[in-house]
Amino acid sequence: MKRNHRFALPLPSPRRLACAVPLVFAAAAAHATTDWVDTHTKAFLTGPQLMARSAVPSLELADGEITDIVVTLNLRNAGQLRQLAHDVNQPGNAHYRQYLTPEQFLDSYAPTEAQVKSVVDYLRKNGFVNVQVAPNRLLVSARGTAGTAKTAFNTSLVHYQDASRSGFVNASKAQVPRALGAAVGSVLGLQNVARARPMLRIGNVAKPQALAAGTATGHYPKEFPGLYNATGVPAAAGVTVGIITMGGVSQTLKDLEQFTSSNGYGTVTTQTVETNGTGTPGSYNDDQKDLVGEWNLDSQSIVGSAGGQVGKLIFYMADLNAAGNTGLTQAFNRAVSDNVAKVINVSLGWCETDADKDGTIDAEEPIFTVAAAQGQTFSVSSGDEGVYECNNRGFPNGTNYTVPWPAASPHVLAIGGTTLYTTSTGAFSNETVWNDGLDPAGKLWATGGGVSTILPAPVWQSGSNRRLPDVSFDAAPSTGAYIYEHGQLQLEGGTSLAAPIFTGLWARLLAANGTSLGFPAGRLYRAIPSNPSLVRYDVVLGNNGYQGSGYKANTGWDYATGFGSLSITNLNELIRSGGF
Incomplete structure (x- = not known):
């Protein structure tokens, strides 16, 4: 089942692009051979937005440009965890003040070790290094390049500039192979123009x-x-x-x-x-x-x-x-x-x-x-x-x-x-x-x-x-x-x-x-x-x-x-x- 997510497909070797629209077209062609599913990382800006807001034509980042990413993994039993978060803070509830411990989180709600391993293996296979897993297994971080990100998440990173900020953004939804779809929530680090x-x-x-x-x-x-x-x-x-x-x-x-x-x-x-x-x-x-x-x-x-x-x-x-x-x-x-x-x-x-x-x-x-x-x-x-x-x-x-x-x-x-x-x-x-x-x-x-x-x-x-x-x-x-x-x-x-x-x-x-x-x-x-x-x-x-x-x-x-x-x-x- 296809999930509501956010990225595009890998393109061939890096090349100049007059605008972001060709990225979307190229991504669509790749779907003919690869079974991708969306993550919750959307295209940060659509092709028309890129064209309207960029002072210069959008250029795809060179494959070798370094980028650090974080893959977020989905909770198990997410609905039960939300209910627990309510119950432990609700006076009169049987679970009131029986707060979740980190050990209980790992046992009942964290992504499984098998899911984490599948994501880690996938990142390494696609050229990412320094792959690290958070202690609670919710985040997997890694260092890669624009090229490895494009290959792994089926989206291209393009230069972005307007009157107030510049940097790079992903031109289409981030995607992962269907085998990882149940585990992966989103992919962070594919834009650097919007910051807290x-x-x-x-x-x-x-x-x-x-x-x-x-x-x-x-x-x-x-x-x-x-x-x-x-x-x-x-x-x-x-x-x-x-x-x-x-x-x-x-x-x-x-x-x-x-x-x-x-x-x-x-x-x-x-x-x-x-x-x-x-x-x-x-x-x-x-x-x-x-x-x-x-x-x-x-x-x-x-x-x-x-x-x-x-x-x-x-x-x-x-x-x-x-x-x-x-x-x-x-x-x-x-x-x-x-x-x-x-x-x-x-x-x-x-x-x-x-x-x-x-x-x-x-x-x-x-x-x-x-x-x-x-x-x-x-x-x-x-x-x-x-x-x-x-x-x-x-x-x-x-x-x-x-x-x-x-x-x-x-x-x-x-x-x-x-x-x-x-x-x-x-x-x-x-x-x-x-x-x-x-x-x-x-x-x-x-x-x-x-x-x-x-x-x-x-x-x-x-x-x-x-x-x-x-x-x-x-x-x-x-x-x-x-x-x-x-x-x-x-x-x-x-x-x-x-x-x-x-x-x-x-x-x-x-x-x-x-x-x-x-x-x-x-x-x-x-x-x-x-x-x-x-x-x-x-x-x-x-x-x-x-x-x-x-x-x-x-x-x-x-x-x-x-x-x-x-x-x-x-x-x-x-x-x-x-x-x-």
Whole structure:
């Protein structure tokens, strides 16, 4: 049976092509002799799109150009695993808090060793080297070339360029021989033009502004526990927290040391994990231009929100040079297969339709499902482009609303952003939807929120499709966090601040109640409507669009800020009473 997948057929020797259309025709001819089935990796761009968007004619990559790929394997008993992920987090269920162990996953849900061997043998037969299998058998990574990828997956890689990005993309669906069809889910690494980016917004250090809504000013991370009513909950000593990064964190570790020293905190135990597999070269240098500030914001905001203590911070580092978002998939999977960190921060995201095209959603949604079944919580930024995530990264486009991945996963918590106002004495006052409007280039900066066009709604949400965010915390650069970067304080915001605030606060709740709290989304959606005191502030002012577009905040849950922010001490009391 032919499956809905995404790639094309191998062509003869490399050659110049005037456009992408001949690739499709050549692929069709090869079907006469080979029985291929589609994977879940679609043609990243169709032939007409390539012609319309490329400034120069598309050229097929030379056969010898190096490319690293990741083949994702399908779960066994996928429906049962999804049910288990629900049951172990459902109070009153017979399986409540009987979390899946990695050993149980291998026994009942992982691809079989025979399936893995068939994929490994196929890759090696087609010329791939450095073939590595993830410990949970969900991913098989390998190094090859454009030529080996074309032969193995029946698609050609072509150069791509438009006004904002350049690289290569696959010209047709990725396919595998029918004998591998039941095992293989998708093939990652066949495009490198669409990549996740940090949800970070740099602010300008300024004097506090007394506005009608309250005082707008920056905050030191140690202030967030007081602002979100968490000081009645112990610090997160003993709790291991994961942070997903792209590239290295050597400068971040130096800045974290300055942060803890300056605030009178003890030294934080840290660990760095390279996640692209052993034996395969990867890049784990610091990206000084964009990413150091992101990892600083994550780590310092987590530690400050956690009360100055965590058991350990583990930085799961994605290969900075991996094609597309292949490195992130490996980093997510390593955090889940390790099953050490029970809360994991992700201040990254990208267009969910791009993630669907290249097979990433098919690859990563099973990983997040396993995490929920194991009692792990991914805290994920909901985006900084308002309702226009896929519209040229935040440039308004009427009512064509879109959301980011992985925040759209029904097995993560999507964390939106607010503007946090305080009283003249620095106490919490209120919050509004974070929306800074358009920058000089015409890009919207506002909290992400809306409806997924791809992911179904979880049982704890109404409607047919996943809605986000779930909850929200401070994100506005004007009221954001003072973060140490290269020895200097920098004011930073974005939902890249909101997510680590929640991560640090949730770590406190784990410390107070044991690491068996599990994935809390369903319980939050049940508890908050009947326990209004769980909400620190129900955001009712603002929207996440532009000139009448977007979603407005309302009483209760809304597409702009979810339920709003949480009162951590009140939530802790409900947990301890057995009502959560």
